Amino acid sequence: MEVLRDNLDECGLPGAVAAVGERWTLMILRAAFNGVRNFEDFLALLGIARNILANRLAKLVELAIMERVPMQDDRRKVEYRLTDKGIDLLPALLALRQWGEKHGLGVPSNPVLTDSRDNLPIELIRLHAADGRVIEWRDLHWL
Numbered sequence: 001m002e003v004l005r006d007n008l009d010e011c012g013l014p015g016a017v018a019a020v021g022e023r024w025t026l027m028i029l030r031a032a033f034n035g036v037r038n039f040e041d042f043l044a045l046l047g048i049a050r051n052i053l054a055n056r057l058a059k060l061v062e063l064a065i066m067e068r069v070p071m072q073d074d075r076r077k078v079e080y081r082l083t084d085k086g087i088d089l090l091p092a093l094l095a096l097r098q099w100g101e102k103h104g105l106g107v108p109s110n111p112v113l114t115d116s117r118d119n120l121p122i123e124l125i126r127l128h129a130a131d132g133r134v135i136e137w138r139d140l141h142w143l
Contacts, residue, residue, distance in 0.1 A: 020061050020089065023055050024048055029086070032066065037079035061064060065089070095125040 008014055020026060027046050036042055042053055057080055060066040065086040068078040094113070101109055113122050128134045 016092075019059075019065065022056070024052055026062065026093065026096070028053070028056055028060065028081075028090060029065075030097075032080065032086070033090060034095065036110050037081060038077075042080070058114070060086070092126055094122070098124055 020029065023048070027048070028042060029039075030043055031045055036045055039057070040047070041058070043050060046053070047055075057066065059081070061068055063085075064083055066080045067083050069081050069106075071077045071079055076086065101107070109121075115119055115122060127135050127137075129139075
């Protein structure tokens, strides 16, 4: 395989890692995908320090990954909701989770993520060619 000489400034990975690559940010996103929206609920669920949570949520809002939405019953309070940009992170988070389950502590998936239509677990996140076939790392090359 030919070694690619490239410019990191022209790659999306460094920016993505800077945006969401910190442990607490990933745990906040995991909680948000599981329906957590309230600051106090994030705090209780994650066991994170209040100032760190506030900082990470502010960064996610600044990056338009989450948005602050006034609560219907009390306009003085806000909910943190994933934006479309944030929802687009789901495959990456699931791939990281699946990798961790395979190579991490060997803990089973809990909770198990299933398709709501048939309640069967989702498949592994995989790479697909333009024609839909599953491809591996060795099938790739950079242009």
